[in-house]
Amino acid sequence: MAGLGLRLKAAKWMLRSGAATVSRGWSSEMGKGVRRFSTETENDVPTSGISRPLAEILKELNKKVPDSVIRTRVEDGFSMKYIPWHIVNRIMNMHAPEWSGEVRSVTYSPDGNTVTVAYRVTLYGTDAEIFRESTGTTSVDDKGYGDAVQKAEAMAFRRACARFGLGLHLYHEDAL
Numbered sequence: 001m002a003g004l005g006l007r008l009k010a011a012k013w014m015l016r017s018g019a020a021t022v023s024r025g026w027s028s029e030m031g032k033g034v035r036r037f038s039t040e041t042e043n044d045v046p047t048s049g050i051s052r053p054l055a056e057i058l059k060e061l062n063k064k065v066p067d068s069v070i071r072t073r074v075e076d077g078f079s080m081k082y083i084p085w086h087i088v089n090r091i092m093n094m095h096a097p098e099w100s101g102e103v104r105s106v107t108y109s110p111d112g113n114t115v116t117v118a119y120r121v122t123l124y125g126t127d128a129e130i131f132r133e134s135t136g137t138t139s140v141d142d143k144g145y146g147d148a149v150q151k152a153e154a155m156a157f158r159r160a161c162a163r164f165g166l167g168l169h170l171y172h173e174d175a176l
Contacts, residue, residue, distance in 0.1 A: 050097050054125030060095040062165030083167045085154040091166060098124040106149060114139055115148045119156035134159035
């Protein structure tokens, strides 16, 4: 996270010197936010070299994921393709090394049969930061590896990353 620290120092310097403005925008669509940084003299601000502009990061995340990392599971008689959370994590680390993620809420249904986790993923580019949120819901009686909260969190994490384009082709490849 050294790159983020350098960028924050540069942003503080720019704000103190009056060379930059920070504007925050919020889209009307749930789960989307953007914070933009602009400077009068962009080239005078040191960066870590790890980060890139958001457009470059998003371009990489929108590429088709290799078939070798895609898994298939059968649920209620339907076959579903997915990317395991740990592979999504690796892809994020490779293409957006300064990303962050956080659980926003864990909610059990009134009858206690399901749990829903809301998750936020934030990407930090040299020109802006942007986040996406999503949810994952699973049955508390679901058998298999991990507990219900872990499963719902992994699902929400993958879905939030898909909102950036990562693995999004899996959701509509049958229509292509």
